[in-house]
Amino acid sequence: MSISLSSAASAQFDAEVKHAFQTSGKLRSLVRLRTGVVGDTYNFRTMGKGLANQKASQTDVTPMDISHAKVAATLQNWVAGEYTDVFDAQEVNFDERRELAETIAGAMGRRADQLILDALSAGSTISHGSAGLTLAKLTTASRTLNDNGVPSSDRILLTSAEGIEDLLNDSTITSADYNTVRSLVSGEINSFMGFNIIMMETRAEGGLAKSSTTRDCFAFHKSSIGCAIGLDISTEVNYIPEKTSWLSLGKYKAGAVTIDTAGIVKVEITE
Numbered sequence: 001m002s003i004s005l006s007s008a009a010s011a012q013f014d015a016e017v018k019h020a021f022q023t024s025g026k027l028r029s030l031v032r033l034r035t036g037v038v039g040d041t042y043n044f045r046t047m048g049k050g051l052a053n054q055k056a057s058q059t060d061v062t063p064m065d066i067s068h069a070k071v072a073a074t075l076q077n078w079v080a081g082e083y084t085d086v087f088d089a090q091e092v093n094f095d096e097r098r099e100l101a102e103t104i105a106g107a108m109g110r111r112a113d114q115l116i117l118d119a120l121s122a123g124s125t126i127s128h129g130s131a132g133l134t135l136a137k138l139t140t141a142s143r144t145l146n147d148n149g150v151p152s153s154d155r156i157l158l159t160s161a162e163g164i165e166d167l168l169n170d171s172t173i174t175s176a177d178y179n180t181v182r183s184l185v186s187g188e189i190n191s192f193m194g195f196n197i198i199m200m201e202t203r204a205e206g207g208l209a210k211s212s213t214t215r216d217c218f219a220f221h222k223s224s225i226g227c228a229i230g231l232d233i234s235t236e237v238n239y240i241p242e243k244t245s246w247l248s249l250g251k252y253k254a255g256a257v258t259i260d261t262a263g264i265v266k267v268e269i270t271e
Helices: 096-120 135-147 161-168
Strands: 032-034 041-047 068-074 076-085 124-126 155-159 195-199 214-221 225-240 245-258 264-270
Touching (some): 076 096, 135 155, 135 264, 161 195, 161 214, 161 264
Parallel strands (some): 124 264, 155 195
Antiparallel strands (some): 155 214, 214 264, 225 245
């Protein structure tokens, strides 16, 4: 049983449980994904660029000798659980097991995100100076990816709530002359300069790393990060007689790795 439930136990307790604000996984669909992995590691394969060679008549074909490499994602086991005591459960008029399942699923989703965020940290850096997230930084990130030959589709920008605030305060970005998304009406920016913009809130798991006043944000291409899943997120509830309690448990086995650093740009901003 959650050790903090006693403070909520009351015959008059509201039947509608108010969960603390929490989000679940956001990044799963934004990286190269492999599911059903067997074992503790998975190798993502990479192939280098080719160079066309001029060929004279009736001469042998010169092979391009394309490089092949692999990067390994190490899978880790993660669990999140909580007990529901059968006696204490009588003190509240809601189904704690069902509510715990929702909370646990959110916790596991955020952990899945954190594995990807940790893998992103290998990217290059744009000097942050003393500014927040500016149009100049977006332009530099875009130019860097362009120069590395990164495809213009499937580009993502991960930033913080303050980073979004910086963009909303930039009249160029919010102007309909530059951005067709009415940012100030919706209060958010979903895309700009070819980036799908995702806001990451403050998280106990770590979220976007912050050192002093410097926050790490990331501009990257979907194929630059790989996530291998051995056991997908699942929850179960089992009765444990020794504890006269129900154990609500979430399970997840996965690992993430940087596949191509050329497709990742770390953008530092001041908060």
